[in-house]
Amino acid sequence: MADGTLSAPYFTLQSLMWPEAGICTERELYVHTDGPAALSISKREVQFIASGTADFGTWFNLFNAEKWKRECALSDLALELRGEGTFELTITLAARDRSWESVLTEIVSFEDVSHDEPLRFDLRHILSEPYADGLVFFALKAMSAGKLNDARWVSRDQAKRCPSLNLAVTTFRREDAVARTMERFESFMANSAIKDHLHLTVTDNGQTLADHLDLSALPSFISVVPNANLGGAGGFTRGLLETRDRGDSHCLFMDDDASIHMESIERTWIFLAYANDPNTAVSGAMISEARRWAIWENGALFFERCRPLFMNTDLRDPDEATEMEQAATPPVSRNFYAGWWYFAFPVDAVEHLAFPFFVRGDDVSFSLANAFNTVTLNGVVSFQESFTEKESPLTWYLDLRSHMAHHLSLPDLDVGKWRVLKIAMWFLLRNLPRMHYESIAAINLAMEDVISGPDYFDKNADIAARRADIKALTKEEAWLPLTPEVALPPHREAPTPAWHRTLMKLTLNGHLLPGFKKLGKKILLTGPQRGYIGVIWGASEITYLNTERTKYYNVRHSKAVAWNSLRQFAKNASQFLSRYDELVQSYRGAYGTMTSEPYWREKLGMNHAASEQKEAAE
Secondary structure, eight states: OOOGGGGSOOEEEEEOOOOBTTTBOOGGGTOEEESSEEEETTTTEEEEOTTOEEEOOSTTTOEEHHHHHHHHOOOOOEEEEEEESEEEEEEEEEETTSOOEEEEEEEEEGGGSOTTSOEEEEOGGGGSTTSOOEEEEEEEEESSSEEEEEEEEEEOOOOSOOOOEEEEEEESSOHHHHHHHHHHHHHHHHHOTTGGGEEEEEEETTSOHHHHSOGGGSOTTEEEEEOOOOHHHHHHHHHHHHHHHHTOSEEEEEETTOOSOTHHHHHHHHHHHHOSSTTEEEEEEEEETTOTTBEEESSEEEESEEEESSTTOBTTSHHHHHHHHHHTSSOOOTTEEOOTTEEEEEGGGOSSOOOSOSSSSHHHHHHHHSOOEEEEEEEEEEEEOOHHHHOOHHHHHHHHHHHHHHHHHOGGGOOOHHHHHHHHHHHHHHHTTTTOHHHHHHHHHHHHHHHTOHHHHHHTTTOHHHHHHHHHHOSTTSOEEOOTTOOOOOBOOSOOOHHHHHHHHHTTTTTTSTTHHHHSEEEEEOGGGTTOGGGOTTEEEEEEEOTTSSEEEEEEOOHHHHHHHHHHHHHHHHHHHHHHHHHHHHHHHHHHHHTSHHHHHHHTTHHHHHHHHHHHHO
């Protein structure tokens, strides 16, 4: 019997990603060139003369055949190339814990095909024995002058569904960033093969976009929705509810500056279309804008603390990038969660909407409370401002209260009162040696609010009062402009010796030593060191600089402030322990209601808005 798939059309599974101005131009993240081979970012091509090479075995451009085979039952695969000239083509299979294997090494010429046709190489055989599951990538060595214009991993397998994907973006008074995102999305939609299946909904928490943009001139595939400012929890929930009301099958949570390659959207949509499990969701990685070559996290785990996965993986290094993708290929752990800077999921799989955290922690509980089959995809990543740069008393407040509420609300995270209290103590001990007393004050406020019970979150969903409280107490830990008149102490670049660090830890960095305020060192730490506690020991005054070295703040040793903070913490801890059983019962009882659709529609005034629209239509 003839194989009917041989005459079936080919569908693109994954196309090349290229460096892009304004997003990332670290070329070694996309292609490694050697010898006489030159990259054009604007033309998206590599030009060669004889002996020049281009290796696409990078995190952005390898193809994870193992993940596609397991999650999508992939049975057909080919590589298509478009260009000019004659090359040695090598296609490599990289399996875990095994020697890498060349599955094709041939001299190929674009002269062998017509101008409109690609060179195509059948790779079906590597999806079955004796080949091991793994990652696939290709490299070219020029035998003559030539160029590569395009490369695609394609298949004759049919998709299992045709997702309708609503991109839900939440913004608060970042009009310029949103305008750039809309422009990039509109340009992308002009040429995308999936443009008929995409829509962009911008939830305007600041309700200011109409004053800065001509909303009437927006294309039909972009909508702007004014919304009450209930933070990311309220904004993204509004985007999800708008997705349901539109009748779309999938929703993609994305940040308002959309610092992604638009090809990420295509990779996400295609994978969702082919996935076996209709509950499949895609979690995008995150890279810091300050170090665009290093992973900040490629997914994360939550249990007592947030644990980013694969932090500091150097994507310029082919071995590190490959090892990370191999390690990220098996099914994720049950306590895996996806950051809302980029998270695509099926709407029907959502049983619990966000808990009203305002920000920080809403994405954790959303992932853990819903039965998503979450995967990561190589190259799908958002470039973000560093979390370390954003750290402040307010973020410590938000982080601690969400950490504690997760363990009080979700039965799978039940660890008992002492281990929940240990989380708060860890937050305290991260700040006490660094003399971040204002952050400790915010931590105490977080404990008090958690002890108040879930009703506090309900009645203070906009956290307006707490934001004002924390702003008022933030004096030393507030960034100031760095001027030439500011005298900076010596920069401490490395930790002190181990014996010294141990001694200082035993004294709580001098808080148990008389006269330490005068005895301790004055040091300078820069942006990347801000969250690194190893360099602070023995300092009684620390000046912090941001990454751009345009802002600074000082913190100073004070036993009086420290001990007052510790006394308040002890009081809060005692109250938490005595009320723990009551709090667990209260949070678990309220969680279902406070993450329900009726709750949020009422909270966001959507029931009222829907009623008004119905009356207007009638």
